[in-house]
Amino acid sequence: MILSGILTVFLLAALAPLLHRVLRNKTGIVLAILPAGFSVWIVWAMVGGASDALPLESWEWVPSLGFVLSFRPDGLSLLFALLISGIGAIVLVYGGGYLKGHRDLGRFYAFLFLFMGSMLGVVLSDNLLVLFVFWELTGVASYLLIGYYHEKEESRKSALQALLITGAGGLTLLGGIILLSIAGGGFSITDLVSKAGDIRSHALYLPALLLILIGAFTKSAQVPFHFWLPGAMAAPAPVSAYLHSATMVKAGVFLLARLTPVLGYTAEWHYLVTLAGAATMIVGAVIAYTQTDLKRLLAFSTVSALGTLVMLLGIGTELAAKAAMVFLVVHSLYKGALFMVAGSIDHEAGTRDVRSLRGLIHVMPMTGIAAGLAALSMTGFPPLLGFISKELMYEAKMQAPDASLLILTLGVAANALTIAVALMVGIRPFLGKADQVPAGTHEGYPSLWAGPLFMGFAGLLFGLFPDLIAGPVLSPAVAAIRAEHVALELHLWHGINPVLLLSIATVILGVALYALREKSRLLAGTWAPPQRLRPGAVYQRAVAHLPALAARLAGTLQSGYLRTYLVIVLSAFIVLMGTALLRLHAWPVMDGFDDVTPFEWGLVLLMLAAILVVLFSRTRLAALAGLGIVGYGIAVIFIFYGAADLAITQILIETLTVIIFVLVVYHLPQFTHRSPNATRVRDGVIAVFSGGIVTALALLAADVQLFPSIAESFAQKSLTEGFGRNVVNVILVDFRALDTLGEITVLAVAAVGVFALIRLRPLKKEEGK
């Protein structure tokens, strides 16, 4: 069911552009039927209490690598899947209206479905590797979505920035996943949860945790990776609404929640996650407060909200987990609605500057109601769901095990700033007299306001009747994070207690901040860190310097000189094999010298003499002749040991090599000058060490037998199965024929390479003339 659902979404991604040609303006609504149906199915499953009983589906993909397509529809997965498909359906409808008549609308639907399918894959996977594949797919899909207006340079830049930051995080995440699988013995999240105790005491726990956290933090735009998220608003408004409310940026939050039962509840997790979340919460809120552009206001407040969610997951108490899940739903509802409202305003009024937007309620009443409901939920005003969420959060922060006072203070500050932002975004543009409305503004199509209105009313409905979602939807999600049964009850009215007083104080503070917004904007200009120290600028500089760094690195390592390559390759070999040999403490033993016949001694002495000739000859031809003697000597040794085939091959190869070398030497200059002494010493040292290591390895390897030898079996089967008495030849042409085919192909490529190198060179020279 789940796999086929995800595959259907991907199929729709492929079909959407074609469907759009047929359905034109109705495409959005028609396409929304599937995700809407999917979300209804999820609600049905959750209300039916089936979320615990849904079967784990799995298909072997690459079993040898632990790649198993398995899906675990537990409470947490289903809550996210509900947000993804539900808000996805609304965004489809809204996008159809917002981008009506746009040339690439069909492509927009395709990208959106690609994104939706990837996100569903992320949240429903039970296998960490599969999760990673979908995780990277969300990055690719978001790249396409953010860069939707691809004619604009800013869009392309923002898209690339998002891809680079989250992609780099994705790579560290992969490293973390692999370390985690080593510590936990597999990729199945279900198994990992059951082995959580072993994992937390494993030596690889901390490296795995750090790598995974970087992956989650980049995806969820935590400080200092927060700058890509506001950049991503170069995307069309429906995309922003989707990215910010339900999908990509929450993937990081989802991952933290998913892995809390595996990695969480340790001091390292607690401090790192709480700290990153708290910093992001306050930084996002402060920056948001000083903005004047509707979308930037919303984007930075998303950063702040993501920080809040991460911080709550870091605190790690049961109450914090509950608060996180409630806030997740609240934020998705209001942020999705407000981004769509911002898009509608931009669409109709032609500006997103909050300072010039007034009195819109007179011309856009439906949008105004939606915006008002969403903004009130954002401020945490009763009786909306936002109020319940805020009370819960305060309670969780008060009961935080460490530094609760600091966390609470930061939380109050961030909330007050958020209230000011909510008033700026959702309330102020709609108030005022009718004559202040920008000229030509009017209400958009129903598809533009129906979705936000629905989401705004959902916030009100769940606020008035929190039991609708507390039991069936939120409890299973919290239970998945806590890995134990949890009963969640939500109440609108808690009575008069410290939390309520804190809420009232926050509202007063928030309204005061709202009133002071113009002055503080001026103040912020003087307080802000210098431009070049901001993370965004640091990123720009890093990206700008990357090609030069790459060029320098490649220029050093890939000089084009064979001698440089030899020095690098051999030095690496010496260091790696040398350390391995030193660690082994197994020194090669030299014995059996008694069996060496005088004739063999003579041969060895001859070869040694030839090597001296090679080393000290003044001409290349003499050196070549010396090399030839060494080769023939080896051939004679083969004959001694009865390897006739090898001996013949060696003699023929040696002959041809010498002939070919002579042809090459013909074109080379004489030894007019020798390399400096220092270089010769260096090369000599490298040569002696690599030769010595190879000798030691050969001597050691003679005693090592990791697998039973297949020589016997080859010898036995040679005549019976290969119809040949020459085992060497039967191996070459029958038993290992595929290897031989590969080898002669390599030789053919080498010959073509020689041909190309020699024949193309004169052409170049002529061009030069």
Added chain:
Amino acid sequence: MNSVILRIAARHLTLMLLLASVILLLRGHNAPGGGFIGGLLAASAVALRAMACGVDDARRLLRFDPRTLINGGLLVALSSGLPALFSDQPFMTGMWIVPELPLIGALPLGTPLWFDLGVYFAVIGFTLTIFFTLAEAPGEKQT
């Protein structure tokens, strides 16, 4: 190299060496030899001819461009794996027929021999490609 003795010797030796290389190729399955060794010997024979009588003479003797020999050899070697596919065996499984011939008697013929023939031509091809390319390379002689 301009030596009358070498030239005349090479004329006679080349054909004998080529014949020897074919014998090496054919007997390889039961005695030292085979496609690789046979190919190397054949290439040496042509190289000897080229050094004695010039590259053009050697090319005439060879008739084919060495690069064609590489392609042909690789194709022959690759095609020897196909019969196995047609009889539902893994690629390159050796297939044999043993016809009874007059005078010779039972003669095992199999795809490995076919494969060895491919190796033989490929080895001649790439050795001589390298050899001819270097021997014909234009360029000023350095002294």
